[in-house]
Amino acid sequence: MTQSSKPRTLDELRAALRQFAADRDWDQFHSPKNLAMALTVEAAELLELFQWMSEADSTTLPPDRKAKAQEEIADVFLYLIRLADKLDIDLGAAAAEKIALNAARYPADRVRGSSKKYTEY
Amino acid sequence: MTQSSKPRTLDELRAALRQFAADRDWDQFHSPKNLAMALTVEAAELLELFQWMSEADSTTLPPDRKAKAQEEIADVFLYLIRLADKLDIDLGAAAAEKIALNAARYPADRVRGSSKKYTEY
Amino acid sequence: MTQSSKPRTLDELRAALRQFAADRDWDQFHSPKNLAMALTVEAAELLELFQWMSEADSTTLPPDRKAKAQEEIADVFLYLIRLADKLDIDLGAAAAEKIALNAARYPADRVRGSSKKYTEY
Amino acid sequence: MTQSSKPRTLDELRAALRQFAADRDWDQFHSPKNLAMALTVEAAELLELFQWMSEADSTTLPPDRKAKAQEEIADVFLYLIRLADKLDIDLGAAAAEKIALNAARYPADRVRGSSKKYTEY
Numbered sequence: 001m002t003q004s005s006k007p008r009t010l011d012e013l014r015a016a017l018r019q020f021a022a023d024r025d026w027d028q029f030h031s032p033k034n035l036a037m038a039l040t041v042e043a044a045e046l047l048e049l050f051q052w053m054s055e056a057d058s059t060t061l062p063p064d065r066k067a068k069a070q071e072e073i074a075d076v077f078l079y080l081i082r083l084a085d086k087l088d089i090d091l092g093a094a095a096a097e098k099i100a101l102n103a104a105r106y107p108a109d110r111v112r113g114s115s116k117k118y119t120e121y
Numbered sequence: 122m123t124q125s126s127k128p129r130t131l132d133e134l135r136a137a138l139r140q141f142a143a144d145r146d147w148d149q150f151h152s153p154k155n156l157a158m159a160l161t162v163e164a165a166e167l168l169e170l171f172q173w174m175s176e177a178d179s180t181t182l183p184p185d186r187k188a189k190a191q192e193e194i195a196d197v198f199l200y201l202i203r204l205a206d207k208l209d210i211d212l213g214a215a216a217a218e219k220i221a222l223n224a225a226r227y228p229a230d231r232v233r234g235s236s237k238k239y240t241e242y
Numbered sequence: 243m244t245q246s247s248k249p250r251t252l253d254e255l256r257a258a259l260r261q262f263a264a265d266r267d268w269d270q271f272h273s274p275k276n277l278a279m280a281l282t283v284e285a286a287e288l289l290e291l292f293q294w295m296s297e298a299d300s301t302t303l304p305p306d307r308k309a310k311a312q313e314e315i316a317d318v319f320l321y322l323i324r325l326a327d328k329l330d331i332d333l334g335a336a337a338a339e340k341i342a343l344n345a346a347r348y349p350a351d352r353v354r355g356s357s358k359k360y361t362e363y
Numbered sequence: 364m365t366q367s368s369k370p371r372t373l374d375e376l377r378a379a380l381r382q383f384a385a386d387r388d389w390d391q392f393h394s395p396k397n398l399a400m401a402l403t404v405e406a407a408e409l410l411e412l413f414q415w416m417s418e419a420d421s422t423t424l425p426p427d428r429k430a431k432a433q434e435e436i437a438d439v440f441l442y443l444i445r446l447a448d449k450l451d452i453d454l455g456a457a458a459a460e461k462i463a464l465n466a467a468r469y470p471a472d473r474v475r476g477s478s479k480k481y482t483e484y
């Protein structure tokens with residue numbers, strides 16, 4: 001497979017993951033319950049990279065850490081695409097809707113520079 | 122904003138989230154360490170939907186649960202895009218690379234129908 | 243129930259939680275798989291309290307935040323006790339063993355003041 | 364150290380962990396924010412053991428899996444004790460209070476055998 005033929009868009013990635021599971025007969029393990037578990041596990045593996053690191057250090061990772069972060073980020077992404085597919089949810093549309101919802105919920109001129117969102121709930 | 126103008130691709134979503142944070146001066150909160158925490162928190166909120174549900178039930182969610190799942194999936198996705206952006210990681214390329222790596226690691230003809238991947242580590 | 247009659251030790255808490263589940267016929271939901279999910283969900287709810295907070299601020303919580311932290315910490319603890327009970331694991335003994343293992347793994351005179359443990363893996 | 368001298372109670376474990384951190388000068392890494400991250404990471408490592416396993420299988424772990432579960436449970440417990448100590452929270456009292464609160468919230472005669480708690484929120 002040439003570099004240029006690699007799946008890159010959400011649609012291509014979803015199709016590639018469907019094929020991947022079908023080729024291995026792994027659909028049987030991919031209940032939404034299990035995929036949500038796997039997604040959380042991968043998110044925590046990503047979190048682990050940062051757990052004893054200062055916020056400042058987390059902004060400039062050395063190459064080996066960045067490579068590790070990239071792999072964990074990819075794992076989260078793959079399970080997220082797979083879970084959305086299994087639940088028949090359009091990932092791109094869901095994200096677009098949530099951005100619109102957040103924009104209405106947090107008007108820029110009212111929350112600018114404030115961490116209010118983050119401290120009140 | 123018309124429906125058709127909503128961001129949908131990875132590039133469009135990344136740009137929209139950059140603008141969203143800039144408009145609110147929220148970049149100051151978005152260290153990779155904090156974003157990894159937020160990502161994990163959202164993944165766990167998604168997990169919560171399934172925690173007392175059987176695997177079978179998780180495959181056919183009632184509409185209100187599906188809507189909730191969609192929102193949590195969007196939250197995970199948005200933080201993932203934001204974190205990748207902050208770390209200068211190309212999300213689509215990272216996913217494509219990981220699929221290729223997984224394909225090499227789990228050849229279809231050797232692991233078909235087996236949960237070996239899942240039980241050995 | 244008087245204050246002094248409240249369960250406090252690991253043994254008392256385990257017994258109280260067994261009774262609690264039996265009284266409600268909730269054992270049917272308490273598979274180790276489900277309890278591990280619930281435990282992670284509660285840990286993430288605890289994590290959420292700190293996600294946009296600086297490390298320094300996290301050391302001196304205002305009263306309402308401390309009360310919230312206490313409740314989430316209790317939730318994690320209750321599910322942990324319940325899960326250990328279901329797996330027939332002695333929580334106190336397991337902790338003691340792990341401390342001894344860690345002491346052997348990280349000799350004080352070799353790792354003092356170093357975050358090596360935290361950056362190598 | 365003889366078996367009988369190992370710390371077992373919550374008070375003994377808290378004291379042992381304080382000493383452990385002091386001996387290694389690791390207090391500097393143990394902000395509540397960081398400890399909450401470490402706790403969540405360990406909870407997810409525990410979760411990982413169950414992610415592709417059926418609920419039924421999770422109730423009867425083979426010995427190697429049980430040993431692994433015991434170690435991860437201990438890790439969660441140690442970070443929980445440490446975090447509670449850093450926040451000046453009495454773990455046993457917090458658990459007792461939460462059990463009393465849950466008992467009031469879910470009266471046995473009203474919720475018996477029902478998963479209502481788990482599906483409404």
